[in-house]
Amino acid sequence: MCIRGGAGTPPAGERNVYGLGRQWLVRDGAVVPEAVLLAHHDELARLGRECPEALHVAQVVGDPCYDRIAASLPSRALYRQALGAGPGQKVVLACSTWGPQSLLGREWPLLERLVTELPPGEYRTAALLHPNVWNAHGEWQIGSWLAGLGRRGLSVVSQHSDWCGALAAADVVVGDHGSLSLYGTMTGAPVLLTDVPDTGLDPASPLAELSSFAPRLRADKPLCRQLARAMATYRKAGYERVAQRISSEPGRFAVKMRSLLYRKLRLRATAARLAPRPARLPVTLRFDEPGQVTP
Structure with missing residues (x-):
């Protein structure tokens, strides 16, 4: 576990972002994840401040949601x-x-x-x-x-x-x-x-x-x-x-994520045209009888 302190302490008014600090990404001096996936280029800049040694594995792929x-x-x-x-x-x-x-x-x-x-x-x-x-x-x-x-x-x-x-x-x-x-x-x-x-x-x-x-x-x-x-x-x-600050790759998560996975698996990607799909219709709980709850 890496403990931050001294020169590594965040400035006043700036907090560590969950998942982007050394305590989540580095163990025994080495970056653990094969890839760090980010939704926005602003997060890439933040990662550079929080854990610059992880920049070489960072990929901005957008946000599926x-x-x-x-x-x-x-x-x-x-x-x-x-x-x-x-x-x-x-x-x-x-x-x-x-x-x-x-x-x-x-x-x-x-x-x-x-x-x-x-x-x-x-x-x-x-x-x-x-x-x-x-x-x-x-x-x-x-x-x-x-x-x-x-x-x-x-x-x-x-x-x-x-x-x-x-x-x-x-x-x-x-x-x-x-x-x-x-x-x-x-x-x-x-x-x-x-x-x-x-x-x-x-x-x-x-x-x-x-x-x-x-x-x-x-x-x-x-x-x-x-x-x-x-x-x-x-x-x-x-x-x-x-x-606009949620994703800097709107509509492109599926394409970029698929490309990354095939590259990491060292496989040739098959030809496919990917587009975001609409959500399925929401399902609500039913409260038909006292004490009865059904999805």
Whole structure:
């Protein structure tokens, strides 16, 4: 294990990026991974500061989720129907990362308010949870927690579902400091943030830039008014600027990743035309009977 200190300590205001520091990439003085895959050229520059000895194995290949969401946006109406949204209803997607600082960990009353305050004829509320939430608590436990809200109209996207389609369906994204809020900048929907913790968020990250201008949900204000204002004052330029920081190879992940794998395997790549595929339709949990949860 390599311990950083002295001249290697990051300057004030700059935090190590998970996965790009020496503690993850170097062991006994040697770079361990055969390849370090990056989504954006900005990350390549960051790797050069964090662990320059790993630059020779770094490859900028883009982001598969970025490509999949972009390919799904033209089919937005199909994903809305899969979430149970009717004609004229707006889909409000509540997105939670994992841990005690997440929306689910800190803002549980917000889910209840979204279901109870928003007129059901105008809004359809859905919840999208990070895989670590499901892994930590299990589907039965999460289903039990959310069953009451589910029977009152909350659509809970299954852990076995393709989450990219749910994000493509959103008219409004309500999120925390997780990556789903960042991907929400691609959808053309306003992103409203809950209280984002000051600690642990890289100030140079795209998420920090989003946090600098995205509206914050207020617990003391009616939700309808806040959502309506966010949609009315939406300005796409800021969101597009953040979305462009997710991938510097839009639409090219499959091509670049395939080329890299064949090169590493020392095989000749077969002729193929690869294009990002739209996400499968989202699947939601069913809360048919008290105590019964089915995907």
